[in-house]
Amino acid sequence: MMGKIPKSGKSFKGCVEYCMLKEGAVVLDADGLRIGEVAHTIADFNMQRKMRPGLGQAVGHIALNWSPEDAPKLTNDLMVSIAKEYLKKMKISGTQVLMVRHHDTNHPHLHLVYNRVDNEGKTISDSSQRWNNVKVSKALTLKYSFHMAKGKDRVNRQRLKGADKVKYQIYDQIKAILPTVKSVDELQKQLGKQGISMLYKYKSGTVEVQGVSFGKGEYQFKGSEVDRSLSYGKISKTITDNVREKQKQQPKERIAQLKSLVDQLREVIQQSEHETHYLNQEPQTQYLQHEPQTKYLDTPNPKIDISDDVDDEAIYGRNRQRKGQARTNTR
Incomplete structure (x- = not known):
């Protein structure tokens, strides 16, 4: 309700x-x-x-x-x-x-x-x-x-009118800007660019800030009216905590950057050493021994057809005659 x-x-x-x-x-x-x-x-x-x-x-x-x-x-x-x-x-x-x-x-x-x-x-x-x-x-x-x-995130902004609509606009803008600023004065300047005024309430007769209010158009709200987390004290604490957290993260980020740089340098050195080793190697000439290859034609051995009507004596006689001629010629 x-x-x-x-x-x-x-x-x-x-x-x-x-x-x-x-x-x-x-x-x-x-x-x-x-x-x-x-x-x-x-x-x-x-x-x-x-x-x-x-x-x-x-x-x-x-x-x-x-x-x-x-x-x-x-x-x-x-x-x-x-x-x-x-x-x-x-x-x-x-x-x-x-x-x-x-x-x-x-x-x-x-x-x-x-x-x-x-x-x-x-x-x-x-x-x-x-x-x-x-x-x-x-x-x-x-x-x-x-x-x-559960929180203001579930509120249907489209149905809001008048003061409620402006209040939620102020809330959304503050929540968006708050994580990015380093001081309350910087928050005031950033909100001013969005048409939102930020006014301080001071302790009587001093410069000590006791409260803060935000205005847009004809409407003005105390910080705690916009949201309980937006009183002056809580805003100041939120900004201080954010700044400290960023300061803690900076050394870690630097270490991570240095580690990344070292890895890159190591990779470059390894690449350079590999290229140098490759260039210093003696060129190797590969000799291919080409042996002359004689191509043989696989010709099937002619078959001698020995039939019954062939005269064996005639065949063997011819062979003896050829051998005799060969001996005569060598003399």
């Missing part, structure tokens, strides 16, 4: 019509108001504000939002009961209050419209209201075991 507080308004007509005429709107409770006709409700609010005609922004408006996980157990009676407890803790009492439930989103929510001019004509203060809203919302969430959102 979380309360969403727009900037205090001037017109009950616009606020009441938005709440009561929304499609599916249901008036759950009203105190000191007629709710039969929207015009009657507006007239009742304006009648009481005349007790403090100098108060321009007399319209109080708060939207109580629950997580979709809480929907099954959120009856109308329970929402009204929690809303009354919320208003009491916020010190909004003894005045006209209108409670209207809307069903236009997937998360249950209840609109509270109240008169900042109470029943006795006194003004209900809205100072520190946003900071108190955070504390009260968290306390009720824990008390009733409602779903607790």
Whole structure:
């Protein structure tokens, strides 16, 4: 559960019509108001504000939002009961209050419209209201075991409007810049480039900083209102811790760089030695001994066909005659 507080308004007509005429709107409770006709409700609010005609922004408006996980157990009676407890803790009492439930989103929510001019004509203060809203919302969430959102990262920025939208813009910018700066003054300069002002609160009569606030456009928030981690003390500590951590990492980075350089040099030296060894080797001439090769044709031995009609004596006689001629010639 979380309360969403727009900037205090001037017109009950616009606020009441938005709440009561929304499609599916249901008036759950009203105190000191007629709710039969929207015009009657507006007239009742304006009648009481005349007790403090100098108060321009007399319209109080708060939207109580629950997580979709809480929907099954959120009856109308329970929402009204929690809303009354919320208003009491916020010190909004003894005045006209209108409670209207809307069903236009997937998360249950209840609109509270109240008169900042109470029943006795006194003004209900809205100072520190946003900071108190955070504390009260968290306390009720824990008390009733409602779903607790895990940090601002899960908030749907697209649905935010007005002060809440600006607050989350400031939060996102600070969180993005904070890890990169070395001092609070540097943070102030970097935020200034993003259109975000950073103002210091000093201890009376001294230059000692007690707090910090951030502004953008028409809105201004204390650091702790933007987020509990963004008070002046916590911002200073975060920057100091970041600087120290970077200083610790620098020697390690240098050692890693030197090690990388040594490895590169070693590789170059090894490459150079390899090339030198290769150049100093005597050239080796390889002699190929080519032996003359005589190619022999494999001719099949002719077969002598010895048949029965061949005269053996004639064959052998011829051989003897040839041998005799060869001897004569040699003489």
